Amino acid sequence: MALTHAVLSFALLGALLTITPGLDTALVLRSAVTMGRGPAFATAFGINAGALIWGAAAAVGVSALLTASATGYLILRVAGAAYMLYLGVRMIVGAVRRPGEVAAAPREPRTPTVWNTFGRGLLTNLLNPKIGAFYVAVLPQFIPAGASPLGVGLLLALVHDAEGLIWFTAIITGAQAFRGFLSRRRVQRAVDGGTGAVLVGFGLKLGLSSR
Numbered sequence: 001m002a003l004t005h006a007v008l009s010f011a012l013l014g015a016l017l018t019i020t021p022g023l024d025t026a027l028v029l030r031s032a033v034t035m036g037r038g039p040a041f042a043t044a045f046g047i048n049a050g051a052l053i054w055g056a057a058a059a060v061g062v063s064a065l066l067t068a069s070a071t072g073y074l075i076l077r078v079a080g081a082a083y084m085l086y087l088g089v090r091m092i093v094g095a096v097r098r099p100g101e102v103a104a105a106p107r108e109p110r111t112p113t114v115w116n117t118f119g120r121g122l123l124t125n126l127l128n129p130k131i132g133a134f135y136v137a138v139l140p141q142f143i144p145a146g147a148s149p150l151g152v153g154l155l156l157a158l159v160h161d162a163e164g165l166i167w168f169t170a171i172i173t174g175a176q177a178f179r180g181f182l183s184r185r186r187v188q189r190a191v192d193g194g195t196g197a198v199l200v201g202f203g204l205k206l207g208l209s210s211r
Contacts (some may be wrong), residue, residue: 002144003152007159010142014160018167023084023202027124028168030091030195031117032175039117040175044168046121048161053126055160058135059143059153081207083127087120088199095193128202 021150084134125131135157143152 003147006142006144007155008022010138010156011159011163013138014156014163015051018163022200023124023128024121024164025167025171026195026198027121029171029175030192031170035117037172037176038114039173040112041168042117043121044165044172046123047117047125047168048121048164049118050122050125051131051164052154052157052161054132054135055139057132058139058149059150059157077129078207079127079205083123084199084203086123086206088196088203091192091196095189095196099152104192107163109187129164 028040028044028049031043135153139153139156140149142156143149
């Protein structure tokens with residue numbers, strides 16, 4: 001009974017956090033608009049895999065150790081900020097570049113694969129220590145006394161993943177419904193530019209934050 005109450009309570013909190021506009025939503029929407037359904041779902045699964053890893057880490061105390069270690073947190077924070085800035089700047093450059101113009105930054109793969117889009121979602125999540133900080137702050141509050149921290153932690157992370165997948169599916173389906181409009185080069189450039197700006201903003205915020 002206690003476990004059921006814990007799962008339902010966490011599910012409510014997770015649902016509210018999932019639908020809050022943020023970096024994950026921007027990445028999946030951008031993949032759906034510029035690359036199609038398959039790469040968008042691969043990005044979503046990469047993001048979910050990263051969240052599951054963070055959830056497991058929090059359940060066994062790795063994230064707690066990370067938040068307690070100033071050096072470990074700093075290293076991961078700088079790496080995450082640099083990765084987000086790299087992706088963001090590349091997208092912005094691609095958005096403002098005119099057709100036929102030589103790229104000033106590496107181009108997107110002509111044929112996106114499951115692995116590179118999955119990897120982008122995974123790395124973006126894993127290199128964001130604030131995700132780990134969220135799980136280590138929240139998960140212990142929902143683990144009933146006497147229950148297995150790892151087992152319950154993974155269960156709650158899976159619940160959060162399921163909610164995320166439902167949300168991402170809605171986003172991808174919506175993008176496909178308006179595919180004709182969204183496939184226009186001007187719209188894709190606007191999405192690239194907007195997503196790039198979100199990434200740069202998150203990167204700067206992460207890089208300049210103290211914790």
